[in-house]
Amino acid sequence: MTEAEFAHRILAHGRMAALLRAAARHGPPGGWLGAGFLRNAAWDWLHGREPDPDAADLDLVFHAPGLDAAPFAARLAQAEPRARWEVVNQAGLMPADDLAGAIALWPETATAIAARW
Numbered sequence: 001m002t003e004a005e006f007a008h009r010i011l012a013h014g015r016m017a018a019l020l021r022a023a024a025r026h027g028p029p030g031g032w033l034g035a036g037f038l039r040n041a042a043w044d045w046l047h048g049r050e051p052d053p054d055a056a057d058l059d060l061v062f063h064a065p066g067l068d069a070a071p072f073a074a075r076l077a078q079a080e081p082r083a084r085w086e087v088v089n090q091a092g093l094m095p096a097d098d099l100a101g102a103i104a105l106w107p108e109t110a111t112a113i114a115a116r117w
Contacts, residue, residue: 001046009045010115016041016053017117019083024117026075027087028062034103034114035059057084061114063099065091 001009010016016037023033037058041051060076062069073087090102099114106112 001042006042006045007115010038010041013041013051013053016051019053019058019080020115020117022076022080022083023058023060026072026079027060028064028067028069028072028089030064030099031060031062031072031087032099032103032114032116033058033060035106035108035111038113038115039111054082054084057086060085060087061090061099061103062087063090063096063102065089067091 010020019037020033023031036056037053040056041053044051060072067089069087069089073085076083076085076087090096090099094102094105096102096105103112103114
């Protein structure tokens, strides 16, 4: 599956697209959904299964020194209560100057990927 095919499948999947929209509307500025949200979908599609994005936590990451993630997590939980949101400010967690650098340092390389609406 190419990157373009993967992106098309994500946007065509009603629930995944809804979660990306919710992250854009209610999440932190510059937030990206990553890790298992995308890895699990790729694995499922490659093995002929339909992804279930509500089956695992949703890692919504951003990089903004001093910005608290809790208010965004609360808004997302209200907007999409079925989802298990984990909103994490990568600033200070990873020795990186920006979000792309922080994601590149995630220890599990299969999850070092993110998407946004």
